[in-house]
Amino acid sequence: MSLALSAPAQSEPACADDGVWLECIECGAQWAPFDEIHYTCADCDSLLEVRYADPPTFDDFEGRGVWRYNAALPFEEGVTLPEGDTPLHEVPDLQAELGVDSLRVKHEGMNPTGAFKDRGMTVGVAVAKELGVDRLACASTGNTSAALAAYGARGGMETLVLLPSGKVAAGKIAQASLHGARILEVDGNFDSCLDIVQDLAARGEVYLLNSLNPFRLEGQKTIGFEILEKHYADYGEYPDRIVLPVGNAGNTAALYKAFRELVAGGALDEEQVPTLTGVQAEGAAPMVEAVENGRDEIDRWDDVETRATAIRIGNPVNAPKALPGIYNTGGTAVAVSDEQITTAQRQLAEAGIGVEPASAASVAGLRKLREAGEITADESVVCLTTGHLLKDPDAAFEAGGDPEPVPNDTDAVLEHIDDGGSALDSAIRTVSKATDSSLAAALGGLAAAYLGYRKLRSNEK
Numbered sequence: 001m002s003l004a005l006s007a008p009a010q011s012e013p014a015c016a017d018d019g020v021w022l023e024c025i026e027c028g029a030q031w032a033p034f035d036e037i038h039y040t041c042a043d044c045d046s047l048l049e050v051r052y053a054d055p056p057t058f059d060d061f062e063g064r065g066v067w068r069y070n071a072a073l074p075f076e077e078g079v080t081l082p083e084g085d086t087p088l089h090e091v092p093d094l095q096a097e098l099g100v101d102s103l104r105v106k107h108e109g110m111n112p113t114g115a116f117k118d119r120g121m122t123v124g125v126a127v128a129k130e131l132g133v134d135r136l137a138c139a140s141t142g143n144t145s146a147a148l149a150a151y152g153a154r155g156g157m158e159t160l161v162l163l164p165s166g167k168v169a170a171g172k173i174a175q176a177s178l179h180g181a182r183i184l185e186v187d188g189n190f191d192s193c194l195d196i197v198q199d200l201a202a203r204g205e206v207y208l209l210n211s212l213n214p215f216r217l218e219g220q221k222t223i224g225f226e227i228l229e230k231h232y233a234d235y236g237e238y239p240d241r242i243v244l245p246v247g248n249a250g251n252t253a254a255l256y257k258a259f260r261e262l263v264a265g266g267a268l269d270e271e272q273v274p275t276l277t278g279v280q281a282e283g284a285a286p287m288v289e290a291v292e293n294g295r296d297e298i299d300r301w302d303d304v305e306t307r308a309t310a311i312r313i314g315n316p317v318n319a320p321k322a323l324p325g326i327y328n329t330g331g332t333a334v335a336v337s338d339e340q341i342t343t344a345q346r347q348l349a350e351a352g353i354g355v356e357p358a359s360a361a362s363v364a365g366l367r368k369l370r371e372a373g374e375i376t377a378d379e380s381v382v383c384l385t386t387g388h389l390l391k392d393p394d395a396a397f398e399a400g401g402d403p404e405p406v407p408n409d410t411d412a413v414l415e416h417i418d419d420g421g422s423a424l425d426s427a428i429r430t431v432s433k434a435t436d437s438s439l440a441a442a443l444g445g446l447a448a449a450y451l452g453y454r455k456l457r458s459n460e461k
């Protein structure tokens, strides 16, 4: 099976273990899955994929969560918390405002550690156990480290995480810390952390559980199965398009693999495969650059910056798997500004869906492509939101309203609630957060004066 959408099922090679093997996406070399550790092809160093002799059909799936899909996974069960089975929310207001036929939000923030990474780790840590390794490691913008720490702890294994110093949201470091990972803060960005952890893995010091490890993507593939099953159950058809944030491009590759396997098994027609649409932040958009230029590979961006720290990545290692996914499903990729991301984060919050900034990129990307007419009004769309609001409390505070201090007195609280001034305060706070201008400073001064006046008035009573 090549990376073509229509590639037929393959016959089992001699190296396979119970119908499962590893195969290089470039040279086709095949490797036994659990005899030795392979992250990339030992012949040509390209990416590997997990391959199966029996592609799945929907009838093979039973149970709940990630392991419902074990017919499409290397094992029957794994180290589980459990994960998957996340909601596919309806968002009628957002759907009407964006003007698409239907819009659903697949909220992966509802996994045990608050991000989709748990799906990859339940499989990845099971493979680590099968291989008999004891020290697990990853580079991370935060969520992978939280998931690795939790699943490693659950599996009774040592965990080591390398994080870009000062660029990881508070909730994620807190998780890695409490679940007992050793946290190494590197004076560099995520891509440098991944370079180092790959070196450590090559020297046999650690078992690498970044999405470069093909088994991680097997777990993440189940996002695709869940979306298709639920959408079909609700509407009698599959979504036209899935819009998702892109960092290392693991999910894009994983969703594409889910669809290819269903096509190979005869469970899905090629024309039923949703269009994969990737969204990056403007300050970290090498995939978008590649897609805009119709290229098959990306150029690494050395300088990356975005408020959506989860996708602050300049060298998406899964691009060779993800770009065919975008091209062969008729998809595209788009870059959005941090401001557009924050707007989308607020809009999702208004629908009761709390996400971290990177997640909101999907909705921001949908808006941009809808406004450009690239996504049309007749489409049914699923946006993937990848991580929970509480992952990045600082970003949530910046996007949301501030607490209002009130006196310890019911009448004063009531007066404050009824007081139109509180609306003025919050408007001033929003303006002063949004800009650095002298106008904002002046408004800030006005707010201070007003608060002083109100305090005086309440003292008079």
Ligand code: F0G
Residues within 6 Å of the ligand: 115, 117, 139, 140, 141, 142, 143, 144, 145, 211, 245, 246, 247, 248, 249, 250, 251, 252, 310, 311, 356, 358, 359, 386, 387
């Ligand atoms: N959204 C969130 C919340 C993420 O944490 C990540 C990746 C992505 C999107 C991008 O997904 O890599 O599959 O394209 N986070 C990794 C980490 C890099 O270390 O937590 P992708």
